[in-house]
Every structure is written in structure tokens, then in C-alpha cells.
Amino acid sequence: MYLASTGLVGKDILNLDKVWQFKLLYMAAQVCADNPGIIAALRHYEALILHNIVPARTPRRWLNAAGKADLIMGINHPRIPSVVNTPNGDVALVGVALLHPKETAYISQGGAEARSEVADKLRQLPPELLNNPRRKPVVSG
Numbered sequence: 001m002y003l004a005s006t007g008l009v010g011k012d013i014l015n016l017d018k019v020w021q022f023k024l025l026y027m028a029a030q031v032c033a034d035n036p037g038i039i040a041a042l043r044h045y046e047a048l049i050l051h052n053i054v055p056a057r058t059p060r061r062w063l064n065a066a067g068k069a070d071l072i073m074g075i076n077h078p079r080i081p082s083v084v085n086t087p088n089g090d091v092a093l094v095g096v097a098l099l100h101p102k103e104t105a106y107i108s109q110g111g112a113e114a115r116s117e118v119a120d121k122l123r124q125l126p127p128e129l130l131n132n133p134r135r136k137p138v139v140s141g
Helices: 013-018 020-033 038-045 101-124
Strands: 048-053 069-073 083-086 089-092 096-099
Touching: 013 020, 020 048, 020 069, 020 096, 038 048, 048 101, 069 101, 096 101
Parallel strands: none
Antiparallel strands: 048 069, 069 096, 083 089
């Protein structure tokens, strides 16, 4: 799993655990590690939502009503392959993006079609904007 963010650029690897974007990524990776069928589900649905991730100093405007973060998986960076071949088999590389509460509400109301719509809009954003805390929601409402 990876999270494209300019907030991580230039950070010393020993200090990444202090960056909120990295903490969200770590928590999302833990959820996926506990759910081995998630890659098959992602292949089927193309995008999956991870609800109520512990916020780890995520800016308040990005937190849901429960005070936690929602992420969407399957928002891959255009220059990062979705699969890397290794001697031990293929490894899937999955991009994640922070969802604005308006985006989560839109998906909750519209179901799978809304999830696909939000995912497509997020994929069209420049990678440096995707997880920028100043990004505007890709849906109105």
C-alpha cells in the first residue's frame, strides 16, 4: 500500500512515524494485513472504502462524524505499476487516498455507482493534490 503525498517528501525515514499521512497509511496497511481477501475484492470492485481509521493527527475537516478518517483504496498513482513481479510471486501495489466526509456521505447514499464515480474523479486529480489536506471534495453537497 502507498499514499501519494507531498507531505512525505523530504522527510527523514526515521521521522516518518510523526507524519499524519504515514500514520494513516500504516493503519490502512494493518487493516489489509488482517483481511487477506482484500486484494481479490479490490480486483472485483476496483475501489474499496476503509471506514473509521484512527485519525493520527489528521486535519479535523477530513474526519467523519465519529472523529475518524475514511480512506479509499484503488486510487493508484499514474507512474506506479499496479503489480510488481518478484521471484516469490506478484506483489500488488495499492494506492490509497483520504476521503473528505462529503465524499464518504455521497458514497454512502449512492452505493457502488457513487463509489466508482468518486474513485474516477480522484484518479483524475494530479497525484500531488490527491492527499493534500487543502484539497476540495470531488463531490458537492
